[in-house]
Amino acid sequence: DTEVTQTPKHLVMGMTNKKSLKCEQHMGHRAMYWYKQKAKKPPELMFVYSYEKLSINESVPSRFSPECPNSSLLNLHLHALQPEDSALYLCASSAKQGPTGGEYFGPGTRLTVT
Amino acid sequence: DQQVKQNSPSLSVQEGRISILNCDYTNSMFDYFLWYKKYPAEGPTFLISISSIKDKNEDGRFTVFLNKSAKHLSLHIVPSQPGDSAVYFCAASARGTGFQKLVFGTGTRLLVSP
Numbered sequence: 148d149t150e151v152t153q154t155p156k157h158l159v160m161g162m163t164n165k166k167s168l169k170c171e172q173h174m175g176h177r178a179m180y181w182y183k184q185k186a187k188k189p190p191e192l193m194f195v196y197s198y199e200k201l202s203i204n205e206s207v208p209s210r211f212s213p214e215c216p217n218s219s220l221l222n223l224h225l226h227a228l229q230p231e232d233s234a235l236y237l238c239a240s241s242a243k244q245g246p247t248g249g250e251y252f253g254p255g256t257r258l259t260v261t
Numbered sequence: 262d263q264q265v266k267q268n269s270p271s272l273s274v275q276e277g278r279i280s281i282l283n284c285d286y287t288n289s290m291f292d293y294f295l296w297y298k299k300y301p302a303e304g305p306t307f308l309i310s311i312s313s314i315k316d317k318n319e320d321g322r323f324t325v326f327l328n329k330s331a332k333h334l335s336l337h338i339v340p341s342q343p344g345d346s347a348v349y350f351c352a353a354s355a356r357g358t359g360f361q362k363l364v365f366g367t368g369t370r371l372l373v374s375p
Contacts, residue, residue, distance in 0.1 A: 151304065189265070189350060189365030190305070205362065237304055250363070252297075252304025 151253035159259045168256045170221040170238030179221040182237040228260045264288045267366035280338040284351030291353040299348045341373045
């Protein structure tokens with residue numbers, strides 16, 4: 148199973164809502180990542196978890212709160228988002244931390260903040 | 262400040278011919294380079310990588326060339342197939358300085374026509 152799954156595929160939320168994005172992999176990977184991709188822009192790294200511990204936070208606003216409950220799951224909790232946070236949110240995993248090329252990406256969650 | 266640039270937003274090639282996708286970078290600390298392919302509604306898929314100690318890496322129909330002095334790399338696809346039609350992202354990292362994030366280019370949309 149070389150798949151990273153993400154739910155939901157699409158999410159529309161208001162600025163006062165609280166929602167969560169979920170990511171799951173069963174490849175035994177110990178590094179998991181959240182990326183944000185705006186239209187016609189490249190993916191930008193947000194967070195890296197290595198062995199279930201947050202190792203990189205790319206100065207992401209606190210309205211985004213990551214969580215790694217276990218080695219297979221990665222969540223991104225959203226609260227009080229702004230319309231400019233609308234984007235495609237990509238989850239990825241790799242056997243270990245570091246851009247080895249073995250990063251497997253999920254299909255993404257398309258988020259719209261109204 | 263775009264450290265990785267893909268100056269051609271799109272490329273059209275006939276089936277069976279060579280596709281050449283180009284990428285330029287500005288950060289001389291980058292020492293590892295990757296190409297990803299992205300189909301609509303899917304996450305990026307790793308294609309091929311190259312370390313800065315090499316100038317060429319080949320995998321089947323895909324070859325990546327690295328010119329460090331010019332800070333330029335290219336992806337050659339020979340022969341091109343309609344199934345290669347996708348967005349191709351170049352990415353770079355500075356592994357030699359410890360874990361560094363992947364920096365992506367803006368992507369080139371390749372269309373291979375029968």
